[in-house]
Amino acid sequence: MFLPVYIYGHPALGRPSADISQGEEGFDDFLRDMWETMYEADGLGLAAPQVGRNIRLFVIDASVLAEDYPACEGFKRVFINARITERSRERVVMNEGCLSIPGIHEDVSRPERVTIAYKDENWVDRVEHLEGMLARVVQHEYDHIEGHTFIDHLSTLKKRVLKKKLAALSRGNFQRNYRVVLPASRAGRVPGKGGK
Numbered sequence: 001m002f003l004p005v006y007i008y009g010h011p012a013l014g015r016p017s018a019d020i021s022q023g024e025e026g027f028d029d030f031l032r033d034m035w036e037t038m039y040e041a042d043g044l045g046l047a048a049p050q051v052g053r054n055i056r057l058f059v060i061d062a063s064v065l066a067e068d069y070p071a072c073e074g075f076k077r078v079f080i081n082a083r084i085t086e087r088s089r090e091r092v093v094m095n096e097g098c099l100s101i102p103g104i105h106e107d108v109s110r111p112e113r114v115t116i117a118y119k120d121e122n123w124v125d126r127v128e129h130l131e132g133m134l135a136r137v138v139q140h141e142y143d144h145i146e147g148h149t150f151i152d153h154l155s156t157l158k159k160r161v162l163k164k165k166l167a168a169l170s171r172g173n174f175q176r177n178y179r180v181v182l183p184a185s186r187a188g189r190v191p192g193k194g195g196k
């Protein structure tokens with residue numbers, strides 16, 4: 001089942017998520033829906049807060065990037081209760097986009113390498129040392145479970161430049177080919193009615 005994607009400005013995207021307990025009812029179904037949503041929306045990663053659940057879960061399938069980044073070949077992972085335990089001092093700038101921030105792509109500076117501890121879909125403990133594009137994708141999704149988006153990493157000036165665009169996003173004025181939940185809809189407003 002496709003889960004509508006929550007759009008920038010919604011409070012679900014701005015609060016830290018809670019750990020998940022093994023055996024939680026409905027978890028397997030939810031995970032299946034996460035994958036379906038990610039693929040249908042043409043994303044290479046999706047975090048639970050982006051579909052309105054504040055739990056520490058994200059999924060990544062970076063294999064679409066394999067042509068440009070060979071390390072991404074076959075990198076398909078479920079991250080449960082992840083914690084980034086180490087970040088390199090060296091930083092790199094790469095361009096990012098997000099299903100919750102459609103139409104906006106910005107250069108973001110992040111640590112070049114990270115170590116992440118998590119449980120996989122079989123609840124087996126894993127530790128991975130990642131660099132380059134994989135470190136990038138993982139940090140982007142990890143941000144979501146911490147209540148952040150890539151916008152938080154931009155300079156004050158850059159945020160000021162984007163202000164109108166972000167406001168338009170929150171009102172639903174953007175192109176998308178997947179179902180979304182707008183920030184305004186939490187007040188009971190029906191998207192597309194009563195708006196401009």
Ligand code: NI
Binds near residue numbers: 098100
């Ligand atoms: Ni994102």
